[in-house]
Amino acid sequence: MSDQPSLASLAELPSQDPAFYAHAYNNRARVPDNATHMARWAADSALVRAAAASYLENLPYGDPASPHADDERLDYFPATGVPAGTRPPLLVFVHGGYFRALDKRDHSFVAGVLPRRGVSVAIINYSLCPAVTVETIVRQVVQSVAWLYRQGDALGHDRDRIFAAGHSVGGHLVAMLMTALWPQVGVDLPAGLIRGGLSISGLYDLEPLRRADFLQVDLRLTESDVVRLSPAFLPPATRAPLLTAVGEIESSEYHRQNALIRAAWPDNVREDIPLPGRHHFNVMDDLARDGSPMLRALLAMIGGV
Template identity: 75%
Template sequence: MSAHPTLAHLARLAELPSQDPAFYAHAYNNRALVPDHPEHMARWAADSALVRARVTFREGLGYGDPSSPQAESETLDYFPAVTSIDFARPPLLVFIHGGYFRSLDKSDHSFVATQLPRKGVSVAVVNYSLCPAVSVETIVRQVLQSVAWLYRQADLLGHDRDRIYIAGHSVGGHLVAMLMAALWPQLGDDLPADLIKGGVSISGLYDLEPLRRAAFLQTDLKLSEADVARLSPAYLKPATNAPFITAVGEIESSEFHRQNALIRAAWPDNVREDVPLPGRHHFNAMDDLAREGTPLLRAILAMVGAV
């Protein structure tokens, strides 16, 4: 368990480093910072297609109200564990993709299920609607709904509802933290307060104010000051002391490192490990999820008890 930070330390981390919107437009524009990002995103798609071609999985399961205007995007893909680590039902890892709330799709991220099902862990990859068609708050509600649905459908799908873990990349990491701060019994009488047993955030974002100041993002996100206050997990309390693992690429921008330090200081009773990602930028920070024996994969397997 980490030592509790001082309020002064938290305040320093929370203080925005610049008042110049151009600073945030640069620091958060990962595509500009990584000129060969199309190659990495094409690899995500190709590796994901290979996973879907090689395994039996359930595609496009609807977790929302079928009559909802967003029903088409309220879906997930489910990759069941193919080996068993014991005689119990397998744990479930729910993965939430990034894309600044406005791009990408679950089909780009099936590669997350490359190793985990072989290690006895079922994987669900969640879709959600995208800005500007919906608000960031709507996306948060959709992801909450998806995990509640997976809890309720555990018997049908075959995983252990008492071993649900979550992971995400970039704003997916933001959504992971929001799920860990969720008061689940307020969302449903059947939902336990400790529904989430642990979370992993890779290159996560925990204070949305810089996104509000980056014009190229704010055009679609349309965040208000009230949205930032309500939807920034660095300023919320985690619901339980469930373990929280962080990671950020060594060569990502200073802002991603500041965001990482901020949540680690704000949630000292939850943070268990900060996994180093040497030589990694924003688009290859997730590579080790799909590779045998990497520190990131080992940390996830240890968290879910699949070692």
């Protein structure tokens, strides 16, 4: 008999006190030097952009007439050293920031190693709350991936090998991509459009965010939103592999969320990558470090699918 917690027990909220969620999810308060880490992300990202000879900036993926067209853009870093006549796989990276902060340019560092290892990288932007709803953000991320599929020939990647990775609510958005019914998004889109995902410190049940006042003031989540937009309570569209990771010293809620998706999606979650000594900000370091367990697992998934 398994001694792992059941899905029902993991889905049960540990507290009714909003202060509990305000503490558990306030990562900036939990990591006092968070600004140092984010400044390093920005500096490393600037170096990656400066060194990238052929990256494409601010490609529009949305409807030009959309009121949010300025936000619906992505940066594209093509793989280097790829043999002539071959098309590399593509990794779509989705940033975090609790749906209300940060930018793709803060995360160019994700494309520091992967293009040299034969993987093209697209880093997407989306609109931020409270100017838009979380549901709008989900739709934008879906739209960006559909656009990247359709632009495979023009950009040079293999549209049949598109993967996704994200941090924090970016991990939530990766999981939502894996629940998407792509043929309903567009008749030209295959059901298995997303071939695999990596979620770093992901969030899969949005109810705790609704209860954290410092977030809810901007997110304005309703009970209905939580039901429709929590991937732990939605079926994955395919059996595509999902890798998960959470920092050892992150809050108990991040560990519960991580265990929740593993229990909810047993046919998809293939590996949980240990991150000893990591908090919510330095969990990202291994994604940009060649030879790290996280990067090895990601490349193994891409190469094995």
